[in-house]
Every structure is written in structure tokens, then in C-alpha cells.
Amino acid sequence: MHHFLILGGDPRQLYLSRLLEQAGQEVSLYYENPSFSLGEAMEDSDIILCPVPFSKDKKNIHAENQLKDMDINTFLSRLTSAHTLFGGSIPLSVTEYCKAHDIPCIDFMKMEEVACKNAVATAEGAVAEAISLSPMNLRGSSCLITGCGRCAEALADTLTGMGAHVALAGRDAKKLARAWCHGYGAVPLAQLDSHIHGYSFIFNTIPSMVLDAGLAALMDRDTVVIDIASAPGGVDLEACNAHGIRARFCPGLPGKYSPMSSARILYEALCSRI
Template sequence: MNKPGKAAVIGGDERCAVCAELFAKSGVECAVFGLEKSGISSSATKAASIADAVCESDILILPLPVMSDSARIFSPLSDANILLSDVIGNVSEKTVIFAGNPQKCFFSAIENAGLCNEIINYTKSDLFAVLGGVPTAEGAIIEAINATGKTVSSSKVLVVGFGRVGKQLSSLLKAMNADVTVTARKSTDLALIKSCGMRAEKTGDISKTKSRFDIIFNTVPACIFDEKTLKAIKGRPVIIELASKPYGEGFKRKKRRRSAPQFVEKLFIKVF
């Protein structure tokens, strides 16, 4: 893609604020809406309305996750209710839309509006995923230390999933002398985990584990911790949720057993 003439950034957390600032510093005209509580000073134009921000933009950057519910754009740094319908109602047909892991309701709204814009899910980019996994892994470890009040060294840790985040997180934990168990589905991943000096278990067998863990990190976007699994887990480990939606499928069940999830905006981590 050629350098855009104008970019718009709507909603999101500090990551979107950084994105807007990078656009502005690179000489791209950039307008933002829904970032008024950001602690990052930016030379991007603060638009008075969604229409002003989106109008004639070559690209539109939407947050990760795109939606806070089926109607509203995720916008923790704004008091405004930013409706998806208001955003797409002002989008030009030429605008390329970049969205973080858009769900079915997002595509349905685009289709119902009769738009044929190019939509790019930037979370599918390998570069984004790999580089984004570094701060996610480091931030998750910080949250674990804060939540437990103990060092990671010698702690018994379970990492659920061996994708990009799971690989980086388990590697960091191992380097910090944690006692690490990692789950995966593929036999090749299980073999790789063992070759790295960590214990390996199948993700589907978590409820059968006999081990006791101090900390559990979940990176799998599915309801891994159902009622059966939660009852099977020994003790009361801190569970840190790092996966994207549908992580929420099990929250109601989990809430009955543990305190409500704590939302950490900058890293998109839930601790409970």
C-alpha cells in the first residue's frame, strides 16, 4: 500500500494513540476521535466528531478488539458512546478499514450498510503477532507478580496454548527459573515443549492434571476453564487471561468461584 494521504483513528486504547502519533510524525495527516483520555500527547488532529475524523480518509484504524459489544466501538479512553453505525455511516467507499480481530457483528453491519470497502484484520499479520507478543508476555508476568506477591522464580506455572504468545511467554518464564508446564494440541508442539525443558500436556486434558499451579496463563481463545476444569484445578491459582474473544464464554462460571476479572487496558489482559 502506498503512503496514505489521510488516516483516521477511532476509539481504542493507548496502542491506538501511539498509532496516531506515528502517523503524524511520518507526515501523514491523521485525525482521531475517542482518545481524549490518552496520556500520550499527539500532534494528530483531534476531530470534533466521527464524521470530521473519517471524512475523506484513505485508511481507517479501528481498535483491538473492534467492538465492546454488538453496537459500540471499543473506546476505554473516551466517555463517548462510539456507535459502529455512526462510523460506517461516514466512511467513504475508497477507505481501507484496518480492524483488530473483527467479529461477525462487524461484518454484518458493513454488509447491511451496503459497503464494499477493503477490510484488513491486522491481527492476522505475522509481524504484528510476533512483535505484539513481547509486551503481552512481559506485561502478563508483571501482572502475575503483582497478583501473587511472589517471584516467578520457582513458581509452578501453567501456560495454556503454544501459539505465538504462548511460545514467547513460556520461554520468558523458563528463563526466569519458573517450573513451567505448557499445553498444546499438536504432537509436534508437545515434543517441542519437552525439548525446551518444560513439561507438556494436551490442552484438552487440563481437567485431568494432578499438578498444583501457582499461576495459570491462558492464551487460547475458547472456553477452556469450564465448571469441570475449574473444580479439578487444585488450590486457588491466579488465572491470567491473555486470549482474545471468545474468552468471555466462561466468565460467569468463573465468577462464582473467583473474584471478578480485573481489566488491564494497556495490555488487554484480564486477571481473576
């Protein structure tokens, strides 16, 4: 039997704790008003489950609740080779530290089964956010997705299933060709300024500035923009708002809209590695 420490994060951590306890594992949950210190919990645990994403500011371990001792450097100073560390989108500085100190470190988001299933949860959350912002139906609407990765593919499939007309924009000609073969519109990212007008919904999945002030000025005023890229995102939200465009940065959608399902994805991946 292992002793798990579940640290920070969002409601996914609560459901993950429940699944592990139901499996008969010993679990310490450092989530909201814990009755123990992080240092004590780390001493008593051999497997540490950090959140997805591991950090949003590269300084502290991500936690929706106000928690003490979440500084990454302090956390690393307490890690030993007796620990096994899990987390999502773990910063390079953390993985390098673990490698230098012989600490097993597994990134959930580098596991194909997690990344693909997480993309589906993210797509459903993005659709929910879009519906909440827009005065229009998704069915019959024109949707643009910037990026051609897992989240973009899952989102394109979800939107198409809801009756929307979908185009993908990206830099990779091969991926755009594949998008076209699947029945989607295909727009080279360099030509986005000629195509940005006319979409009711725009979803960004690229974690660098893509939808800048210049493109915001060309969008329809009733367009809804949902940025689901990793921090810092890829949408100039201030420029969109200045033009009256509804725009929202939406990190952590699986934890917000499907924490139970998302926790089970992590649990199954965890079981396959232990």
C-alpha cells in the same frame, strides 16, 4: 500525503497518532472529548485506523473512553470505497461488508509481523498481572499455560527466562510434541483434571471455556489464574473466586503495559501496507 483518522481504542492510539504526525502525516484523533463529529472526520479522511481489538461486544467499536457514534452499523454506513480500513481482530460482518462495497480492509492481527510482536507484548503484560496478584515469586514456580499458539509460546519463553518451570496444555498432539522438544511439560487438554493441582500460576490463552468450575475446584487455593484469551475468555472467574483463587481476565495487555512499543509495531506494519 494521506489523512488518517485514528478512532477509539486505548493509549496505543495516542502514540500511533504521534508517530504519524512526526512522519508529516495529517491526523485526526477521535479518542477523548473530540472537538469534531465522527461523520465529519470520516468525510475528511482516506485511511481509518480502528483499534486492536476492533470491538469487544460486536456492536460498538472499542473505546476506553466514552465516545459517541461508535456503533458499528452506523460506522459502516459512512464508509465508502474512498476509505481504507485498518483494525485488529476485525469481525467477519465488517470484513464482509467491506468486501461487498469494495472497501480495502486490512486486519493487523492477520499480519504475521504484528501477531508475533504483539504476542511478546501480551506475554510481558501477563507476567506483570500475575506478579501483582500473587504472594509468591515466579522464579522456581510451576506454571501452566493452556493453549499452544503464538501468545502461549511467547509466554512460555518469557516465564522460562525468569526461572519458572513451564508446562503447556493443548489438544494438538503435534504442538504438544514441539513444546516437549523445547523443554516444556506437555499436558493433553483432555487430561487437565489430573494435572491441574500443584501449579502456582495458570495462564489461559484459549478463547473458549477451558478452566471451568470443575477444574477450579481442583486448583491449589494459592494459585493465580490469568486469562489473556480473546473475549469471552476461557476461565470461570466466579468459580475461581468462590474457591478463593485469585483470577483475572486481562484483555488488551499491550495497550495497558506497553502502548508506545505496541503503537510502533502497528505503525511499522501500516507503513509496509501504504
